[in-house]
Amino acid sequence: MKGSRGDRLSSADRDPAGATPLLELRGLTVSVGHLPVVAGLNLKIARGEAVGIVGESGSGKSVTWLAVLGLLPGSLAVEGEALLEAENIIGASEQRLSQVRGGRVGLIFQDPISSLNPVQRVGAQVIEALRLHRGLRGYAARTEARRLFELVGIPDAERRLDRYPHELSGGQNQRVMIAMALAGEPELLVADEPTTALDVTIQAQILALIERLRREMNMSLVLISHDLSVVAEVCDRIVVMYAGQIMETGSTRSLFASPSHPYTKGLLGAAPVLAQKPQRLASIRGHVPEPWNMPPGCPFEPRCPYAMPACSAARPLLSNLAPDHQSACIRAGELPALARHGPT
Amino acid sequence: MLLFATKRVARAILTVLIVVGCAFAALRLSSDPALVVLGPDAPPSAVAAFRAAWGLDQPLWQQFFYYIAGLLRGEFGRSLLNGADVLPLVGSRVLVTLEIMIPALAIGILVGVSAGAYAALRHNTPKDRLVMMGAVAGFTVPHFVLGLVLVLIFAVHLGWLPSGGNDSWRSAILPVVTLSTGWAAVLARFTRSSVVEVLGQPYIRTASAKGLLWRAVIIRHALPNAAIPVVTTIGFMVGGLLAGAVVTESVFSWPGLGQLIVTSVAARDVAVVQCVLLLVATAMVLSNMTVDFLYTLLDPRLRGGRH
Numbered sequence: 073m074k075g076s077r078g079d080r081l082s083s084a085d086r087d088p089a090g091a092t093p094l095l096e097l098r099g100l101t102v103s104v105g106h107l108p109v110v111a112g113l114n115l116k117i118a119r120g121e122a123v124g125i126v127g128e129s130g131s132g133k134s135v136t137w138l139a140v141l142g143l144l145p146g147s148l149a150v151e152g153e154a155l156l157e158a159e160n161i162i163g164a165s166e167q168r169l170s171q172v173r174g175g176r177v178g179l180i181f182q183d184p185i186s187s188l189n190p191v192q193r194v195g196a197q198v199i200e201a202l203r204l205h206r207g208l209r210g211y212a213a214r215t216e217a218r219r220l221f222e223l224v225g226i227p228d229a230e231r232r233l234d235r236y237p238h239e240l241s242g243g244q245n246q247r248v249m250i251a252m253a254l255a256g257e258p259e260l261l262v263a264d265e266p267t268t269a270l271d272v273t274i275q276a277q278i279l280a281l282i283e284r285l286r287r288e289m290n291m292s293l294v295l296i297s298h299d300l301s302v303v304a305e306v307c308d309r310i311v312v313m314y315a316g317q318i319m320e321t322g323s324t325r326s327l328f329a330s331p332s333h334p335y336t337k338g339l340l341g342a343a344p345v346l347a348q349k350p351q352r353l354a355s356i357r358g359h360v361p362e363p364w365n366m367p368p369g370c371p372f373e374p375r376c377p378y379a380m381p382a383c384s385a386a387r388p389l390l391s392n393l394a395p396d397h398q399s400a401c402i403r404a405g406e407l408p409a410l411a412r413h414g415p416t
Numbered sequence: 417m418l419l420f421a422t423k424r425v426a427r428a429i430l431t432v433l434i435v436v437g438c439a440f441a442a443l444r445l446s447s448d449p450a451l452v453v454l455g456p457d458a459p460p461s462a463v464a465a466f467r468a469a470w471g472l473d474q475p476l477w478q479q480f481f482y483y484i485a486g487l488l489r490g491e492f493g494r495s496l497l498n499g500a501d502v503l504p505l506v507g508s509r510v511l512v513t514l515e516i517m518i519p520a521l522a523i524g525i526l527v528g529v530s531a532g533a534y535a536a537l538r539h540n541t542p543k544d545r546l547v548m549m550g551a552v553a554g555f556t557v558p559h560f561v562l563g564l565v566l567v568l569i570f571a572v573h574l575g576w577l578p579s580g581g582n583d584s585w586r587s588a589i590l591p592v593v594t595l596s597t598g599w600a601a602v603l604a605r606f607t608r609s610s611v612v613e614v615l616g617q618p619y620i621r622t623a624s625a626k627g628l629l630w631r632a633v634i635i636r637h638a639l640p641n642a643a644i645p646v647v648t649t650i651g652f653m654v655g656g657l658l659a660g661a662v663v664t665e666s667v668f669s670w671p672g673l674g675q676l677i678v679t680s681v682a683a684r685d686v687a688v689v690q691c692v693l694l695l696v697a698t699a700m701v702l703s704n705m706t707v708d709f710l711y712t713l714l715d716p717r718l719r720g721g722r723h
């Protein structure tokens with residue numbers, strides 16, 4: 073899998089710098105009442121690029137992508153822009169969004185069994201997507217559904233088409249979900265924790281499948297996960313989210329080589345506070361602040377081992393450390409030195 | 417599968433037998449049908465002759481045995497009052513009852529399910545609350561109160577509709593409204609909660625995410641799932657339909673099965689009562705079986721043995 077990194081760079085190279093990204097989020101804000109759960113997110117996804125989104129539970133990873141596709145309940149207000157090749161789809165009509173959903177943008181969710189309709193055969197659920205986005209019907213649709221099942225590695229595809237979700241394993245259901253997301257030949261695949269609900273051995277298989285399909289179909293990929301190591305396997309670039317904001321973003325290589333936000337360090341298990349416990353996420357003390365309890369400055373300040381008074385003064389903005397590396401920590405530059413000497 | 421079906425039918429027959437057996441014993445033990453029919457002043461010789469003629473002097477188990485044997489020959493017994501075969505009598509009353517039950521059921525289902533789905537799709541809005549307030553009201557007011565209020569307004573006060581009897585189709589309106597109100601109210605609440613629950617399921621989000629319009633999400637994904645518990649409720653309502661006739665028919669003096677059972681119990685016309693109960697019990701058991709069947713039809717998770 074590591075060997076594929078070269079491929080990815082070359083596919084990114086095909087888009088010359090400055091070309092319109094496939095998707096660009098500008099100031100995307102999602103709020104419950106007046107409280108933002110996603111606060112002014114800016115993000116570009118290039119064609120063929122694989123971007124990993126990581127962060128603890130409640131940091132706004134899912135809400136961001138549901139907001140982009142207009143899938144949030146009305147109780148959550150969405151502002152800002154999501155430009156799909158320069159066309160803003162935030163607030164677009166239902167007709168327009170329905171073409172994008174499952175068409176240009178495919179979605180895969182966390183819990184495959186409950187994400188499939190329990191009273192409909194899995195084949196029919198894939199065929200429905202084929203009918204919507206490719207106008208396929210009858211025999212042609214079934215043939216294509218079988219091809220997709222084979223593509224995602226479902227054995228005995230012809231018979232499995234007529235199964236119900238409860239008759240398949242979790243891993244197979246996730247493959248069905250993937251086949252369904254591929255049915256519209258998407259340019260961007262958003263996979264929201266596609267492996268969290270699965271057995272460890274199956275997780276690796278599904279991840280490898282997503283990675284292979286992405287390359288074969290030259291899709292862009294947004295892979296959401298709790299786990300930095302999972303996204304590092306597959307993604308060119310990583311976005312670290314916390315409390316609805318981007319804390320750090322950079323190429324996978326530079327983010328791992330020089331993590332430049334204490335939160336990222338925490339996720340990586342490199343921060344001094346983690347000494348007692350080897351697990352990554354559970355070992356950052358404290359929890360993600362609730363939207364109604366947001367600190368005035370840096371949202372990570374209450375949990376940060378390197379916090380200083382200036383951190384609670386104002387919300388830090390993302391600043392460039394390198395062309396492909398940004399951090400929202402005001403002490404980003406000092407971090408390597410601080411890490412050597414321990415927290416102040 | 418065959419074994420399962422056989423067991424099912426055997427259990428159904430046993431249920432009906434138990435119901436009929438209990439009624440059989442209760443009717444004969446609670447008071448002496450001969451005395452009730454002939455009157456307390458009848459000479460003892462006449463009472464004895466009556467008992468002998470109807471077999472009431474035999475031991476209870478023997479009477480029951482003859483009764484069941486008769487049933488197997490298709491004889492449902494004769495009225496103690498006039499010796500007429502009870503089956504045509506009960507049968508004609510069933511039809512009269514169905515005249516109000518079928519429209520009431522149809523209206524109840526139609527109004528209840530649509531109101532419930534409407535409220536669910538407008539979950540937590542004033543419209544939802546309005547519908548649900550109506551449903552709670554319809555559900556809480558007992559049938560006889562609603563019936564009497566309707567009679568007071570539309571028959572006594574406004575004089576638009578007859579207060580009882582079944583002389584024309586217009587007499588059916590008030591009983592049908594009374595019956596369907598209760599059913600619609602129950603179904604509205606049930607449908608609403610079922611649809612609301614289904615709409616919160618992840619597969620609904622999946623259906624939207626694949627590009628279906630909301631309408632199609634509702635029709636193709638939400639309703640088939642939400643229908644499962646609703647259909648069960650309807651099945652049980654149908655099963656209890658004949659039993660529910662008693663109150664409404666009394667209020668509107670609708671000469672159906674409900675009235676027949678009230679008068680027959682009072683007169684200790686045991687053969688008639690038994691025949692009605694046999695019918696009611698059979699209807700309940702059959703509707704339960706239908707519900708089970710529909711359940712497996714609607715919900716593939718309940719179908720066994722595919723692998």
Ligand SMILES: Nc1ncnc2c1ncn2[C@@H]1O[C@H](COP(=O)(O)OP(=O)(O)OP(=O)(O)O)[C@@H](O)[C@H]1O
Pocket residue numbers: 104109127128129130131132133134135136145147148298362363
């Ligand atoms: N329907 C909703 N109504 C109100 N608040 C919501 C709703 N959905 C999400 N939120 C809030 O938005 C915030 C972000 O949630 P989100 O689901 O995006 O987190 P996440 O990063 O995907 O976490 P997880 O890893 O658990 O999936 C949370 O604080 C959550 O409570």
Ligand SMILES: [Mg+2]
Pocket residue numbers: 133134135264
């Ligand atoms: Mg999530």
